[in-house]
Amino acid sequence: MVITQPGPITPSLHMLVTNEIPVYLLTGETSILFDAGVACLGPAYADALRELVGDQGPDIALLTHSHFDHCGSLGYLKSVFPRMRIGASAGAARVFSRENAVRTIRELSEAARQTMERTWSAALPAVPFDPPAVDMVLEEGGVFHVRPGRTVQVLATPGHTRDFLSFYIPEEQILIPSEAAGIPDHSGYIYCDFLVDYDMYRASLARLAALPVEILCLGHGAVLTGGDAQGFGARALKQCAAFKDMVEGILMEEGGDTARAALRVREWEYDPKPHPKQAEPAYLLNLEARVGVVLRGMEAEGRFGAPETP
DSSP states (O other): OEEOSSEEEETTEEEESOSSSOEEEEOSSSOEEEOOOOGGGHHHHHHHHHHHHOTTOOSEEEOSOOOHHHHTTHHHHHHHSTTOEEEEOHHHHHHHTOHHHHHHHHHHHHHHHHHHHHHHTSOOOOOOOOOOOOSEEOOTTOEEEEETTEEEEEEEOOSSSTTOEEEEETTTTEEEOGGGGOEEOTTSOEEOOOSSOHHHHHHHHHHHHTSOOSEEEOSSSOEEEHHHHHHHHHHHHHHHHHHHHHHHHHHHHTTTOHHHHHHHHHHHHTTTSOSSOOOHHHHHHHHHHHHHHHHHHHHHTTOSSOOOOO
């Protein structure tokens, strides 16, 4: 099953506000929020959280990574729910301490707000991104006990970012991997955003694909259950490899010019797609990174610019 409507996924697992930029809430003796979406939806996330766990909000917020569309409302939510503890990787904590990184998050947050206003035909509040303080530095192997018989495991799944984290609830086979598992669009095409390293990303994706999963909470678009969840990892692995092969071919044709190669990829991957889709500034940043990763891999393997054999 493909679930695109916000609301309960199970009696204790909820998708909040929108499937386009969702956050997930797990309720129990300890309530846990997974990611914090975009800044402009902070008030909407807060209202949804109050309805589910009361005015004190969730006990814990766990962050997969520090990109603007996953951490955007975290500072706002902390101001609304001050008792909420925030857990993130050491890398995310460093990002929140860097002035240039915070400025970029704010710029991308505002661009996303404007894009969402156009596509949703609705005014959205200009909530500024407020970099949160990280209370708990998360690492591979960490475990949170939600209630007896239910745990949340921390998995290191780098590749989209270097310190990317996914979260797994083994007792119910629930996986919350955000971009580490890939993001499908309306056509079924899966974006595999290996922004720092292809092999690292693919290894993480293969690890996630090997897990028994009944509920897959994607970073954008949908929650998949049953057979749709179980088959997604294999599809993502296949499309990830196909994208890399295609970009390698384009780079060879363009003589290693990453700007021209990225333009050609954009013309078929992004431009023809209808909204809702990723805000253009964020897409272009990610595309430039993906093409650069492929080029560096080709250079490292000696496959780019090598003399032809007679």
